[in-house]
Amino acid sequence: MSENAVSQPGRDERLALAFAQLRELLGDRASRGESVRAIHGRDESWHHPQMPDAVVFPQSTAEVSAVARICHQHRLPMIPFGAGSSVEGALIPVQGGVVIDTSQMNQLLAVHPGNFDCVVQPGLQRRALNEQLKDTGLFFTVDPGADATIGGMTSTRASGTNTVRYGTMADAVRGLEVVLADGRIIRTGNRARKSSAGYDLTHLFVGAEGTLGIVTEITLRLYPRPEDVTSATCRFTSLRAAVDTAVAVMQAGIGVARVELLDEVMIDAVNRYSKLDLPLVPHLFFEFHGSPARTREDAGVVEELCADHGGDAFEWSTAPEERARLWRARHDCAYACMAYQRPKRMMTTDVCVPLTDLADCIEAARADAAEAGITAPVLGHVGDGNFHMVLLIDPDDPAEVERAEGVNRRLVERAIACGGTCTGEHGVGLGKREFLRLEHGEALEVMRSIKAALDPLDLMNPGKVLPD
Secondary structure, eight states, rough: OTTSSSSTTTTTHHHHHHHHHHHHGGGGGGGGOOOHHHHOOOOOOSSHHHHHHHOOOOSSSSHHHHHHHHHHTTOOOEESSSSSSSSSSTOOTTTBBBBEEEEEOEEEEEGGGTEEEEEEEETTHHHHHHHHHHHTTTEOOOOOOOOBBBHHHHHHHHOOTTTTHHHOHHHHHEEEEEEEETTOOOEEEOOSSSSSSSSOOHHHHHHHSSSSOOOEEEEEEEEEOOSSSEEEEEOOSSSHHHHHHHHHHTTTTTTEEEEEEOHHHHHHHHHHHHTTOOOOOOOEEEEEEEEEHHHHHHHHHHHHHHTTOOOOOEEEEEHHHHHHHHHHHTTTTHHHHHHTTTEEEEEEOOOOOOOGGGGHHHHHHHHHHHHHOOOEEEEEEGGGTTTEEEEEOTTTTTHHHHHHHHHHHHHHHHHHHTTOBBBBSOTTTTGGGGGHHHHHTTTTHHHHHHHOOOOOOOSSSSTSSOOO
């Protein structure tokens, strides 16, 4: 029995019977080994790990369906697992149960270049997908930084640095294959570019974090690879000037593909981790996609806007190696934060607000963190109003955790008050559940009704998303 599972009459017996069936179905791909369970009891968040009762490694939708039927029969929780990169505790098996690791379901099943789509299994990671798409002239656009699985990105409705131009996973997913709690297999959506047929079940499961079903196949929208890519950086004397510049770029209608903010604390962390020597002031990172003439024109207009807002040392490059170095450093921000004040962990914030309120929200959050004595680097996809303050804490220091939670709570309250959201892309998991009522009001009860209809026994990733 899991160290963290709620004691239930007959649970040990039910677990033993279920595991015997899982072993018969999957052989060595069903495990109760302590090391395997430990790996699958944690993610990248600050939340304390908790051990599942067992871990399985299915290779097909049929096997996932069979696993679900066994778990349903014996009333055991099911927790889908991808790359383990959640920062909100979405993967932690808080009631024990069976973790369903999709890493062996990692195939690109079909590519349809003429229709700009492909079909993948959930365990395929995004970098591997784009490597396999290279010869088609197309690419998958959603880039959260971490080399997450497509299933995990679908489940959290992920986005990232390219969102300002190409959209989120909600825009990228055209259809799904899903295994429900009782083992039924359904298909949602199709390969058509639009449809008005019935309820939009596809987007019900996109962002559900495995609480409604297990995604086993995803049809994704693809885009042509840009003819030319230009990257640029600019530094600013103040964070507000940098944010105001990003807002001005969006208001000017420039087709920027990425616009990322790093404050001076994040720059320090990045310099140390990625061996860079950027000045310790707020920076904006830009990327432009299009024809060579178009990217240069866009970069020129953005350079003028940066200068108008006090930006300095605008530097741009089309050299692939320089662009790769720049964006690798940006994508490694999470790891830079982890290394910045070891052994502290990250309590991530993830609000998204209207662009008109962005600068005020960031400044208020930074002042609040400073008053609480919490080191808090800031980065953000500021072109769409999404920013992350990374609160570095010792999870075993209750006083520090309490202060950080207060900073996070006040940040979320400010974001929701101005029309924003508690999570722009990381998902709810464990960390944001308490804010769902504040953000959604009576709509939360509709969510509960949907959960009860699809998963009446509360077996699908229980304890996540919806508050107790």
